[in-house]
Amino acid sequence: MASSSSFFNLRRRATAGHVPSQCWLAEYYHDLGTARDRQNEVYWLRKAAKGGNACAQYNLAYAFEHGKGIRRNIKEAVSWYARAAARGFSSARLNLGILLAHGRGVRKNLHEAVRLYRLAARQGRPNAAYNLGLYYARGSGVRKNRRTAFKWMLIAARAGDVDAQCFVGYSYHEGESVRRNFERAAHWYKRAARAGYAHAQWNLSLCYQDGHGVPRDSRRRKMWLERAAAQGHKEALRKLKRMC
Numbered sequence: 001m002a003s004s005s006s007f008f009n010l011r012r013r014a015t016a017g018h019v020p021s022q023c024w025l026a027e028y029y030h031d032l033g034t035a036r037d038r039q040n041e042v043y044w045l046r047k048a049a050k051g052g053n054a055c056a057q058y059n060l061a062y063a064f065e066h067g068k069g070i071r072r073n074i075k076e077a078v079s080w081y082a083r084a085a086a087r088g089f090s091s092a093r094l095n096l097g098i099l100l101a102h103g104r105g106v107r108k109n110l111h112e113a114v115r116l117y118r119l120a121a122r123q124g125r126p127n128a129a130y131n132l133g134l135y136y137a138r139g140s141g142v143r144k145n146r147r148t149a150f151k152w153m154l155i156a157a158r159a160g161d162v163d164a165q166c167f168v169g170y171s172y173h174e175g176e177s178v179r180r181n182f183e184r185a186a187h188w189y190k191r192a193a194r195a196g197y198a199h200a201q202w203n204l205s206l207c208y209q210d211g212h213g214v215p216r217d218s219r220r221r222k223m224w225l226e227r228a229a230a231q232g233h234k235e236a237l238r239k240l241k242r243m244c
Contacts, residue, residue: 014044022048023056038069049080057084058092065095074105085116090123097131101141110141121152126159133164146177157188165192166200173203173212186213193224201228202236 048056061080084092097116120128133152156164169188192200208221228236
């Protein structure tokens with residue numbers, strides 16, 4: 001905040017009902033970070049949310065979901081996520097979809113969860129694309145379709161989602177819903193493995209063992225095996241034990 005006078009003017013506008021000022025004031029208190037400031041943040045978030053600001057509605061829902069500055073209340077979280085989602089806020093669509101999928105604070109509804117994931121995924125939310133791909137792969141809330149699952153997983157993988165990268169790598173390696181391609185499988189395993197994803201590290205070690213998409217390399221095979229084992233990957237631990 002530049003000065004006490006600018007803070008006073010901001011607070012005066014917020015008190016007069018100026019929604020953008022209410023949002024700025026909530027952000028100011030959020031940055032201060034104390035318990036008391038959290039309560040002030042929620043106070044102004046509620047004002048801005050009631051004024052129709054989708055970002056404030058989302059942040060208020062998040063506060064209710066996680067008990068940040070206010071008593072935890074999942075039903076209230078659902079209500080405010082729904083309002084923000086109706087205004088097209090992608091993060092609210094994703095989070096509301098998750099609550100609906102698990103029946104938290106609302107009756108479980110996989111079909112509605114899938115609809116919200118699809119909307120959020122089309123807005124560029126990689127987590128939503130991953131969830132949508134997973135539901136198509138499992139046939140949860142939608143007819144099972146591995147090709148459609150792969151399409152959404154590939155979108156999430158390109159955006160950096162490591163779970164999706166491992167899924168795409170496996171799909172290429174096994175030829176599931178896509179032509180088998182060991183080079184592409186190794187490429188996606190490498191991306192997830194370098195990000196620290198244990199199962200991708202395990203799969204990459206097998207690629208170096210079998211020469212699938214990469215040259216056979218016992219040193220790299222062991223390196224990725226050890227990294228997976230260090231994270232508690234059971235198969236990697238068993239294999240390392242046998243190697244000793």
